[in-house]
Amino acid sequence: MVDQLGGDLNSTPLHWATRQGHLTMVVQLLKYGSDPSLIDGEGCSCVHLAAQFGHTSIVAYLIAKGQDVDMMDQNGMTPLMWAAYRTHSVDPTRLLLTFNVSVNLGDKYHKNTALHWAVLAGNTTVITLLLDSNSNVDAQNIKGETPLDLAKQRKNVWMVNHLQEARQAKGYDSPGYLKKLKMDKVDTMEETEWTYTSMQAHKHTRAHTHSYTYSRKHARLCVTPPLSLCV
Known part of the structure; x- marks a missing residue:
């Protein structure tokens, strides 16, 4: 071969x-x-x-x-x-x-x-x-x-x-290039911070929505006959 x-x-x-x-x-x-x-x-x-x-x-x-x-x-x-x-x-x-x-x-x-x-x-x-x-x-x-x-x-x-x-x-x-690098770094840091804040806000919103949904579900269970079963 x-x-x-x-x-x-x-x-x-x-x-x-x-x-x-x-x-x-x-x-x-x-x-x-x-x-x-x-x-x-x-x-x-x-x-x-x-x-x-x-x-x-x-x-x-x-x-x-x-x-x-x-x-x-x-x-x-x-x-x-x-x-x-x-x-x-x-x-x-x-x-x-x-x-x-x-x-x-x-x-x-x-x-x-x-x-x-x-x-x-x-x-x-x-x-x-x-x-x-x-x-x-x-x-x-x-x-x-x-x-x-x-x-x-x-x-x-x-x-x-x-x-x-x-x-x-x-x-x-050159000063112009170094300034651009500094600005790019700042923009990157700001974007990272914004992304983290957005993720935290989204996480909080999901937690609040879950709590509200659970409360509504629990309320529906408590108003469903027979009333004697509700705790």
Whole structure:
């Protein structure tokens, strides 16, 4: 069987060929009907493996054969995220960006964008490329951390300076932008308070209605003959 799973990584022959960068074998296996969307033992399909191992030509071939450029694997990662995190060559990332990849998409579990992952890996060349491709420098992950926050945690001066310059270039540190952020925060707090108040009022109204209904029901029971049964 062309898609027989096996080995320590529970992989198909196509997974192995992709991981090793054997484009010719990848082409042959696809001709014989191998399925590139199958997941290996680590939760990755072939396009994710090609991206994280830096095999740019295989990434291009698999996308040309119909693999979704934004497809998430079982780890919640897209090919772009893997390229930013595992490959310090800019070629896979540059290629994926030409396919109109969703550069600001967050992963399934951490909500890290490709820029977050590049910062986590200290992948400076890819950071520059992602910023040039309009990556959101203020995107927040599930913990509310931006790429700049992660760079500061790692005390990487180059990354901190580069990300701060990107924020300034986009006007994120301007008084007008900071005022807008403050107003948005106030609006969010007011909306939350209004929602809570409305819920409490609705809860009180339902309780009052229930009490009134019970009283009416009890009254009807007490006026129903025979009167001797009423307590």
